[in-house]
Amino acid sequence: MASATRVREPKPVRWSLRVIVTAYVFVLVLWPVSLVVRYTFADGLTALSTALAEPDVRQALRLTVTVALVAVAVNLVFGVGISLLLVRYEFPGKRVLSALIDVPLSVSPIVVGLALLLVYSPRTGLFGKGLSEAGIQVIFASPGMVMATVFVALPLVIREVVPVLQEIGDEQEQASQSLGANAFQTFRRITLPSIKWAVVYGVVLALARSLGEYGAVKVVSGNVTGQSRTATMIVESKYQGFEQPAAYAVAFLLAMASVVCIVIVGILRPSTGDHS
């Protein structure tokens, strides 16, 4: 690029910008995060192993992983499907749908929980009453938790896949179809390989978001000890119950999972073509 010939700031300006920015990020993010790591390992591995030995912690971690995996799978299928519809087809209401896709990012997790409660609550919900008569419990059970998690992570896959689909165009897909491939073959042989990294990227981001969801899941879970508490809720209850080491241990595990996710994305990003 032209950065070699680029006009540069005078050295003092460059240095002060660098120092201000680094200090801000250090004080706001890096230092606090590193303290949590330090508190977790203050007594070696005891905090982690004690926490992991508790049945309700293990149950919560298992529930968190299960809910997150199911939610990511749902978002993967519908995310790729909706992206294809938005980019490759014309239909009435397309612009509205494309604008609405981003809505979950701006809605408070608590409002997401409330919204699901109003529709699926077994006693008062719009559909909840009928569903519970049919024996299907959504709220205060895992289906509700999965729905809340799918809701909050919904735009992440779509936001990654749509720009790539627009970029690659559809000449190859048309060629494939004119050569007699059916829609599924075209998708598997032509479309999927070219959007592969965008999909992976979106899935990893959605996974990070799903593992850490707290507010929305808290509202719909009913917070029943040992049954419907996720790892994030364990952090809250342990901290408020003056079991700080356990709270730090679970928080550390969650933080590790999310940091691993963004590092993976960071490594993948350059290979997916840098923005342009």
Next chain:
Amino acid sequence: MSLTTTTAPGRATRARRPTRNGSLSLTSGLGLGVAMLWFSLLVLVPLAMVVASAGSNGLGGFVGVITDSQTLAAVQLTVLQSLLVTAVNVVMGTMIAWVLVRDRFPGKRVLDVVIDIPFALPTIVAGLVLLSLYGPSSPLGVNVANTRYAVFLALAFVTLPFVVRTVQPVLEELEADVEEASASLGASRLTTFRRIILPSLVPSIAAGAALSFARGISEYGSMVLLSGNLPNHTEVAAVRVFTFIENGDTASAASVATLMLLVALAVIVALDIIQRRVARRG
């Protein structure tokens, strides 16, 4: 310029018209139906129900809930702190993006990754993380827990990436020759920044600010442990909604939730207008 496509990720203008005739075949029509049904059951109907139950006690009921002094205090605090944090993000976010794109120093890649941590970190963990440095057992001796500074701090943490990540790609695409021309015509570096660089960045800064404000209005998880949720003091709007839900008062919860949706929407629309104005002028 490809500014409009890069400023609002996800809402990229779909300039490229589908070359295929675009009509739906049986399979894709079925797919569309399933996708729309899924989206409606998950997102549209529930959100519509929030607005509907906000109005279930009539307009008077809605106004009654949102003008209650505790609710009003919570909403005011939330809006004020979100505005403050967004202002800080506009300045700091742009500076961070600038350093990440234009500067070169060891550890820059680490800085780039660290910016994403607040986005990926679970919000309850974010609260805990901030408590460890700014809470009762702070190694710095600073304790902001249960004060309004805690609300500001939590929002500054969770909204850090937004402006950075919207400005960064635009700054990367900026052509160097315009700046060189400006410099060779005798403009100072500051003038060049103010007259040449900043105008091209404004749309992306506005987009980032909108995301940051909307996130600030809706934040819940990072407050739980950090702000103490003291009524009329550090209680934010989302916490107020949660309290209403816990007490089984879903109509009041829906009223405050609707107000939050309206505020977020108003700001997003306002910033979109600013962005369009500037883009047209630039």
